Amino acid sequence: MTSAFDTIIQGILLGGLYALFAAGLSLVFGIMRLVNLAHGDLIVLAAFLILVLVTALGLNPFAAALVAMPLMFIVGWALQFFLLNRTLGADILPPLLVTFGLSIVIQNGLLEVFSADSRRISVGGLESASIALGPINVGVMPLLTLVSAIAVIIGLNQLFYRTSLGRAFRATSDDPVTAGLMGIRPKRIFATATGIAMVVVTIAALYLGTRANFDPTIGPARLIYAFEAVIIGGLGSLWGTLAGGIVIGIAQTFGAAINPEWQILAGHLAFLVVLLVRPRGLFPRAVD
Amino acid sequence: MTDASLTQWKVETRTRASAISAVIGALVIVLAFAAPLFASRSVLQDLFFILTMLALAQNWNLLAGYAGLVSVGQQAFVGFGAYAMFALVILAGLDPLAAILLAGIASALLAIPTAFFLFRLQGAYFAIGSWVIAEVVRLALAQWKMLGGGTGTSLPREATRDMPALKFIGDLFGVKSSGAGDILTYWLALLLAIATIFLVYRLLRSKQGLGLAAVRDNQEAARSVGVDARRMKTLVYLAAAFGTGLAGALIYVQKARISPDAAFSVVDWTAYVIFIVVIGGIGTIEGPIVGVIVFYILQTLLADYGSWYLLILGLIGIVIMLFAPRGLWGLFTGRTGIQLFPVRRRLTGGPLSSSTKGGPHG
Numbered sequence: 001m002t003s004a005f006d007t008i009i010q011g012i013l014l015g016g017l018y019a020l021f022a023a024g025l026s027l028v029f030g031i032m033r034l035v036n037l038a039h040g041d042l043i044v045l046a047a048f049l050i051l052v053l054v055t056a057l058g059l060n061p062f063a064a065a066l067v068a069m070p071l072m073f074i075v076g077w078a079l080q081f082f083l084l085n086r087t088l089g090a091d092i093l094p095p096l097l098v099t100f101g102l103s104i105v106i107q108n109g110l111l112e113v114f115s116a117d118s119r120r121i122s123v124g125g126l127e128s129a130s131i132a133l134g135p136i137n138v139g140v141m142p143l144l145t146l147v148s149a150i151a152v153i154i155g156l157n158q159l160f161y162r163t164s165l166g167r168a169f170r171a172t173s174d175d176p177v178t179a180g181l182m183g184i185r186p187k188r189i190f191a192t193a194t195g196i197a198m199v200v201v202t203i204a205a206l207y208l209g210t211r212a213n214f215d216p217t218i219g220p221a222r223l224i225y226a227f228e229a230v231i232i233g234g235l236g237s238l239w240g241t242l243a244g245g246i247v248i249g250i251a252q253t254f255g256a257a258i259n260p261e262w263q264i265l266a267g268h269l270a271f272l273v274v275l276l277v278r279p280r281g282l283f284p285r286a287v288d
Numbered sequence: 289m290t291d292a293s294l295t296q297w298k299v300e301t302r303t304r305a306s307a308i309s310a311v312i313g314a315l316v317i318v319l320a321f322a323a324p325l326f327a328s329r330s331v332l333q334d335l336f337f338i339l340t341m342l343a344l345a346q347n348w349n350l351l352a353g354y355a356g357l358v359s360v361g362q363q364a365f366v367g368f369g370a371y372a373m374f375a376l377v378i379l380a381g382l383d384p385l386a387a388i389l390l391a392g393i394a395s396a397l398l399a400i401p402t403a404f405f406l407f408r409l410q411g412a413y414f415a416i417g418s419w420v421i422a423e424v425v426r427l428a429l430a431q432w433k434m435l436g437g438g439t440g441t442s443l444p445r446e447a448t449r450d451m452p453a454l455k456f457i458g459d460l461f462g463v464k465s466s467g468a469g470d471i472l473t474y475w476l477a478l479l480l481a482i483a484t485i486f487l488v489y490r491l492l493r494s495k496q497g498l499g500l501a502a503v504r505d506n507q508e509a510a511r512s513v514g515v516d517a518r519r520m521k522t523l524v525y526l527a528a529a530f531g532t533g534l535a536g537a538l539i540y541v542q543k544a545r546i547s548p549d550a551a552f553s554v555v556d557w558t559a560y561v562i563f564i565v566v567i568g569g570i571g572t573i574e575g576p577i578v579g580v581i582v583f584y585i586l587q588t589l590l591a592d593y594g595s596w597y598l599l600i601l602g603l604i605g606i607v608i609m610l611f612a613p614r615g616l617w618g619l620f621t622g623r624t625g626i627q628l629f630p631v632r633r634r635l636t637g638g639p640l641s642s643s644t645k646g647g648p649h650g
Contacts, residue, residue, distance in 0.1 A: 035412030086610055092411040096358050097609045104559055104602035108595035227416040265427040279408040
């Protein structure tokens with residue numbers, strides 16, 4: 001009984017990580033209907049950036065992530081402004097194929113610079129630290145991941161519904177032409193949105209890099225988890241995305257508890273089951 | 289003048305360029321079938337690679353370029369076809385040739401349940417969904433211990449060496465069974481590539497093909513005039529799964545060694561294929577042919593540079609998509625109006641002379 005409870009708790013905590021992967025994807029899709037196939041590779045890119053800052057400058061990983069955030073914001077802003085904005089339109093082919101190409105470019109660029117070796121960002125004693133919650137022990141880092149995921153979602157919701165930038169986001173999302181008439185420049189709004197998504201990506205990368213080994217090729221799998229979380233949660237709902245991440249996390253920890261080889265497969269199957277019974281996700285909001 | 293007004297109006301797709309290209313194409317095909325007479329084994333192996341990639345590219349182009357189904361999960365059918373072929377040869381003791389055909393059918397059968405899931409997703413989500421399906425198939429087959437689980441397995445040598453067809457080819461060309469194997473797989477790849485191009489061309493010139501183009505250009509308008517968009521897309525998806533499964537099985541008859549990671553590689557069976565189609569020209573039959581030639585040249589030039597090669601390929605793909613979205617063939621046909629596989633219907637005959645130049649939109 002305790003072990004099943006333990007598995008659920010670990011699954012929820014893992015779901016926090018997947019929600020962090022997914023929040024950036026969800027944000028970009030929500031505002032400009034763009035699915036970035038390089039999203040997972042950008043997470044890995046951010047993880048390597050944090051790793052470089054930690055090893056080269058001797059920074060604490062959390063401080064390194066703070067330094068990496070504005071850098072990744074610039075990367076995201078420039079990526080959207082100079083490359084991805086050109087692909088937006090009624091045709092879905094250009095954004096998909098350009099971001100797919102970008103995914104291959106980032107992966108192989110990282111392979112060339114950092115080789116295929118597995119890396120890890122060390123957080124010292126925090127890695128193994130845990131807190132006793134009643135009968136079960138919870139790792140500090142996994143707990144921090146979930147807390148960060150919730151903080152990110154609250155922060156993004158506040159940004160969306162309480163600030164003028166958020167109003168501009170929503171207006172551009174609804175109707176870029178009319179928003180343009182009101183003095184909003186959609187291209188800049190899109191660039192800012194991708195920049196913010198990359199800040200979220202950096203937070204995700206911090207936990208990706210500190211909790212487990214990573215190498216340049218693991219990006220696509222993170223994209224898939226993020227995508228599943230978004231679809232399970234229902235398009236357009238950030239809290240739904242968190243729920244989706246948790247569903248995959250729990251499915252994976254239960255799969256792993258039965259047979260370690262089934263961990264990933266169990267997550268995918270949970271996604272397919274949700275797609276079967278609730279094609280529009282658990283908390284649908286957007287129409288597309 | 290009176291003669292001209294008496295001639296009947298006719299709807300045709302043929303152009304003078306296409307008539308000439310049909311003659312040249314026939315000559316190339318005859319020459320290609322005769323290639324084992326004068327080409328070395330390594331040339332045949334290179335041609336095998338080119339032809340199987342061409343078959344995969346035509347299938348993906350049919351999906352993405354004509355049906356608007358952008359899949360990044362076609363490796364599901366390459367891998368499943370390959371595994372089905374291995375299972376039929378190793379576990380059922382079938383001849384590899386029969387196994388290839390059955391593997392294609394098995395892939396088409398797999399496409400029925402996956403279509404059921406995938407067609408719930410639209411556009412970009414369809415793309416990632418297809419990737420999830422490929423991962424599920426890969427992880428499931430990696431559990432199949434009789435076929436080597438996660439590490440994979442090899443085809444038994446007897447199975448590939450003692451095919452009746454090989455003995456015949458060996459006697460014909462006076463070569464050993466390994467050389468005969470290369471000739472046989474080369475011929476099959478040639479047959480597959482030609483059959484794929486022929487069938488895609490036939491489909492696009494048919495009434496169904498017209499419906500498909502209408503759905504791609506404007507789904508709502510097409511549906512309003514009675515085109516069953518969903519049915520057309522499902523049919524194309526199943527057909528592409530069949531063709532991709534056949535190609536996968538054939539590729540792995542030649543490789544004779546399989547592992548889940550290689551057979552379901554997104555880079556080998558989807559990224560390369562997408563770049564071939566994008567560079568050559570998406571939404572044309574000529575595009576993948578041009579693309580596979582460019583791809584082969586790039587690979588030969590950059591083979592020693594490892595990941596730089598993929599990086600450059602990715603950059604070329606991005607640049608083409610941004611600045612020449614109809615690819616190299618699109619640039620060519622836009623300048624010259626030449627189409628080797630015209631699918632556009634033109635009104636000819638009658639009192640008005642029609643232009644021989646076709647627009648870029650096929």
